[in-house]
Amino acid sequence: MPRKIVTLAPIALLAACSGQYPSKHPARTPTAQYRTGQGPLAVDDHVPDFATRNFEPFTRQDVVAIATREWRLFGQPVDDDDPEQRPEPQTASVKPERTPGLWQRVGEYWWIGQDPGETEVGWTGKHAADGQITDFVHDGFYAWSAAFISYVMRVAGANDRFAYSPNHSTYINAAAAGTESGVRAQDPAVYAPALGDLICVGRGASKRVRFADLPTQYGFPAHCGFVVATGQNGPPFGRQISIIGGNVDDAVTLTHVPVGPDGKLADATGHSYDPRYPWCVVLQVLYDADSEPPDHG
Numbered sequence: 001m002p003r004k005i006v007t008l009a010p011i012a013l014l015a016a017c018s019g020q021y022p023s024k025h026p027a028r029t030p031t032a033q034y035r036t037g038q039g040p041l042a043v044d045d046h047v048p049d050f051a052t053r054n055f056e057p058f059t060r061q062d063v064v065a066i067a068t069r070e071w072r073l074f075g076q077p078v079d080d081d082d083p084e085q086r087p088e089p090q091t092a093s094v095k096p097e098r099t100p101g102l103w104q105r106v107g108e109y110w111w112i113g114q115d116p117g118e119t120e121v122g123w124t125g126k127h128a129a130d131g132q133i134t135d136f137v138h139d140g141f142y143a144w145s146a147a148f149i150s151y152v153m154r155v156a157g158a159n160d161r162f163a164y165s166p167n168h169s170t171y172i173n174a175a176a177a178g179t180e181s182g183v184r185a186q187d188p189a190v191y192a193p194a195l196g197d198l199i200c201v202g203r204g205a206s207k208r209v210r211f212a213d214l215p216t217q218y219g220f221p222a223h224c225g226f227v228v229a230t231g232q233n234g235p236p237f238g239r240q241i242s243i244i245g246g247n248v249d250d251a252v253t254l255t256h257v258p259v260g261p262d263g264k265l266a267d268a269t270g271h272s273y274d275p276r277y278p279w280c281v282v283l284q285v286l287y288d289a290d291s292e293p294p295d296h297g
Contacts, residue, residue: 044116051155057288058157058182060196066152067226067244067252074102074251080236082276095136096251097125097144106144109246113150113164120147120166125250145223146170148246149198152226158182161286168222172200175283176214186282187211189270192263193227198283199243199257199265200224209280210270223248224283225255230263232256 049055056062071077074096097106103125110123122129123142134142149171150164161182163171176185183198188211193199202209206220225245232240237258246252258273259265265272265279272278 046111046116046121047154048112051157052159054157054159054288056157058159058161059289060194060285060287062156063152063196063226063285063287064228066156068228070105070148070152070246070252071244071254073105074253077249077251077253078255079249079253080256096249097247098136098250102251103127106147109144109147109151113147113152113154114166115164118166123147143247145245145247148252149224149226158285167219168200168224169216169219172222172224172281172283173215173219176281182286184284184286185211185214186284187270188265188272188279188282189268190264191282191284192259193230193241193265193282194284195227195230196285196287197227198224198285199227199279200281200283201277201279207278210278211281214281222280228254 077096096102105125107124107127110120114121119129123144125144126134126136126139128134128142146166146168149168150162150166153162154164161180163174163180165171171180171183172185174180175183188199200222201207201224203221203223206222209216209220209222223245225243227241228244229242232242234240237256239261240256240258241263242254242256244252244254248255257265257277257279258275260267260273265274265282267273
């Protein structure tokens with residue numbers, strides 16, 4: 001199937017946000033806080049100083065801009081197909097995640113997005129730890145969609161307010177349990193996703209997971225994407241929003257998602273407007289300067 005290319009309108013800069021910037025300190029080795037169970041916060045020297053010390057407030061326009069930048073880097077692919085009807089896996093020679101320049105970028109998602117104790121910090125778009133080439137046909141074991149989400153949140157300055165993980169269900173369950181200071185789990189039938197929020201769905205047998213089931217006792221396969229445009233009207237769904245996620249068609253990819261007249265993902269009964277994905281939760285991200293960038297949908 002030929003790859004579709006679209007262009008998002010430029011994201012306008014916000015007027016100066018209220019609130020004070022963090023005080024500046026002498027330059028030092030970059031470190032970022034991360035969770036260690038119930039113990040004290042540890043440090044991660046993989047993370048740039050600008051994100052560690054929040055040179056700028058953690059804002060939704062930065063998250064949208066970073067996600068959009070990564071999408072452009074991968075060639076602006078769009079996938080609105082039903083995953084149940086997706087073609088067979090691509091060959092090694094054409095998978096974007098394995099091409100020169102992009103496999104290294106996926107490696108940066110792992111290196112920056114994950115906490116240092118995770119084995120995955122050494123992975124790339126085509127390598128496991130220690131540089132072993134992965135099997136491109138069965139590389140689902142090395143899925144990097146949650147690493148992409150973690151990377152964007154990390155470099156945008158979420159610091160210790162997000163449960164960085166190689167698994168989406170980790171931060172979905174943390175938000176649903178109320179243990180996250182920077183993310184709230186919202187019912188798709190009640191809350192309309194805003195720019196910079198995440199929308200999530202279970203994969204495979206876990207498509208049955210619904211908002212009422214959260215938090216789950218165990219982890220589950222899932223996928224999430226950042227909302228980068230709202231209030232849209234046009235093909236393929238009419239009223240819709242746009243999301244950007246990682247490891248969709250082995251790339252950072254944009255997907256259109258149908259919504260109701262009120263902008264919600266599901267009707268009052270909880271039925272998803274999307275025939276492909278029964279979205280189970282909206283993760284409302286709590287930003288420092290909670291002003292939405294202009295919507296160019």
